[in-house]
Amino acid sequence: MRARLTAGSAVTLWIIRPSWLWRRELAVLAVLVVAAVAGWLAAGWLGGLLAAGWPVLVVAGVPWSRHRAAETWRRGRLRRHWDRAMRFAGLATINDRIPRIRGHRVVPAGDRLLVRVPRGATVSDLGGEAERVAATLRVREVRVARDIDRADLAHVDLVRRDPFINPRDPQVSEPIRWPWAGGGQRSLRDPIPVAVDDMGDQITVRLRGKNILFGGEPESGKSAGLGTVLGAAALDPTCEIWGLDAKRVELALWRPVMTRLEYDSDGAIALAEDLIKEMDRRYALLESMGRRVLGPQDAPTILWPVDELRFFTAHTDRRTARHFNGLAIDLVARGRAAGIIAALATQKPSGDVVPTSLRDLVALRWGMRCNTKDASDTIMGAGMASAGWDCSQIDVRARGVGLLHAEGSMPRRCKSFYLDDNEIRDIVARGVALRRLRAGDRWV
Numbered sequence: 001m002r003a004r005l006t007a008g009s010a011v012t013l014w015i016i017r018p019s020w021l022w023r024r025e026l027a028v029l030a031v032l033v034v035a036a037v038a039g040w041l042a043a044g045w046l047g048g049l050l051a052a053g054w055p056v057l058v059v060a061g062v063p064w065s066r067h068r069a070a071e072t073w074r075r076g077r078l079r080r081h082w083d084r085a086m087r088f089a090g091l092a093t094i095n096d097r098i099p100r101i102r103g104h105r106v107v108p109a110g111d112r113l114l115v116r117v118p119r120g121a122t123v124s125d126l127g128g129e130a131e132r133v134a135a136t137l138r139v140r141e142v143r144v145a146r147d148i149d150r151a152d153l154a155h156v157d158l159v160r161r162d163p164f165i166n167p168r169d170p171q172v173s174e175p176i177r178w179p180w181a182g183g184g185q186r187s188l189r190d191p192i193p194v195a196v197d198d199m200g201d202q203i204t205v206r207l208r209g210k211n212i213l214f215g216g217e218p219e220s221g222k223s224a225g226l227g228t229v230l231g232a233a234a235l236d237p238t239c240e241i242w243g244l245d246a247k248r249v250e251l252a253l254w255r256p257v258m259t260r261l262e263y264d265s266d267g268a269i270a271l272a273e274d275l276i277k278e279m280d281r282r283y284a285l286l287e288s289m290g291r292r293v294l295g296p297q298d299a300p301t302i303l304w305p306v307d308e309l310r311f312f313t314a315h316t317d318r319r320t321a322r323h324f325n326g327l328a329i330d331l332v333a334r335g336r337a338a339g340i341i342a343a344l345a346t347q348k349p350s351g352d353v354v355p356t357s358l359r360d361l362v363a364l365r366w367g368m369r370c371n372t373k374d375a376s377d378t379i380m381g382a383g384m385a386s387a388g389w390d391c392s393q394i395d396v397r398a399r400g401v402g403l404l405h406a407e408g409s410m411p412r413r414c415k416s417f418y419l420d421d422n423e424i425r426d427i428v429a430r431g432v433a434l435r436r437l438r439a440g441d442r443w444v
């Protein structure tokens with residue numbers, strides 16, 4: 001079936017539809033014209049000027065109404081541009097329906113739209129034309145994601161700017177305060193706020209039964225990301241932290257809340273062996289209780305942070321490296337149900353440093369800026385860079401920005417919260433006090 005152009009449809013197409021996009025502006029104009037004519041009839045030209053002029057002055061003079069009017073104008077303009085972009089991208093159906101905006105939210109990176117595609121079209125048609133739509137709208141990027149529940153709805157992000165580049169000084173990455181920095185007791189089992197995505201939404205991760213891997217070039221912000229996880233563990237008095245720190249200074253501030261901290265390969269192997277003994281003891285306990293998962297009342301959660309994984313997994317002594325890798329793979333594979341969570345950070349994301357057998361066991365992967373696509377794939381997974389999730393594309397100035405890939409969802413571009421040294425000291429002091437209180441010390 002083809003739609004035929006009749007006189008009626010031509011009027012609809014070229015007069016009614018374009019006017020509909022200007023309906024609010026036309027309605028305001030009509031009201032002002034009516035007021036001006038009524039004023040002119042009642043009191044001459046001065047009356048007409050006053051009748052039309054005072055509403056304009058009031059709206060412009062009151063900040064609230066001025067803001068609302070500007071917002072309405074902006075939304076109307078976006079709808080008109082969207083309409084044009086859809087038609088230029090060839091997304092109008094044979095009966096001239098286009099994907100329509102159903103919801104609109106202004107976000108730090110630009111605009112987030114909820115769009116409904118017309119009958120006969122799919123969200124993938126819109127996704128396929130994203131680049132053309134972006135060019136017509138003159139924006140950086142258009143991202144299209146289908147709604148999980150409704151095939152006719154799409155979540156469309158119009159990315160106008162990089163919200164993570166500091167407009168005042170692009171060389172300085174502006175820190176975002178961690179929401180838990182000023183709070184009291186927390187639980188590592190709760191969703192932990194770790195970052196903000198480029199649409200301004202907070203990202204939380206659930207570490208229960210999961211491990212997390214941070215990778216990226218030096219100074220890309222891995223320790224800052226790891227800091228949010230350590231902060232949550234510090235504020236959870238039921239949690240123990242058994243850490244490895246090849247550089248000695250990265251975990252130094254967290255020392256007072258840590259149960260164990262080792263620096264060299266011998267210490268790392270001894271710690272990993274002790275963790276495996278503890279894990280086996282917990283599995284034996286579970287077996288005796290006839291359960292499969294450990295509860296918070298059975299044993300404390302153990303966080304196992306490793307800063308600079310390369311030093312241990314790619315140690316110059318091959319036997320030591322092999323031994324450590326075997327222990328690490330065992331811990332990451334079996335530790336989850338026993339309440340042992342690994343948080344691994346590596347500066348050199350390559351196959352020899354992060355064996356794929358280890359990486360594939362880690363559910364949460366956070367790739368900060370990398371030098372190459374291969375390095376990016378080592379963290380995010382094979383083929384992710386070619387699919388558009390490439391950490392080497394992250395702006396070198398955007399410290400702390402990365403792609404966070406949680407199991408079962410697409411990676412999200414985000415910037416981690418940042419804890420400065422004073423905030424860490426403050427959290428650690430509270431963590432120590434919470435642990436003493438829990439141990440029964442009433443003098444805290």
Ligand SMILES: Nc1ncnc2c1ncn2[C@@H]1O[C@H](COP(=O)(O)OP(=O)(O)OP(=O)(O)O)[C@@H](O)[C@H]1O
Pocket residue numbers: 173174175176216217218219220221222223224225347399400401415416417418
């Ligand atoms: N989320 C962030 N917000 C603001 N600044 C950040 C953020 N993350 C990192 N930075 C800046 O980048 C610097 C390096 O960060 P960080 O030490 O976390 O990097 P790294 O990848 O762990 O480095 P290395 O591999 O050398 O240990 C920090 O000192 C800080 O100035």
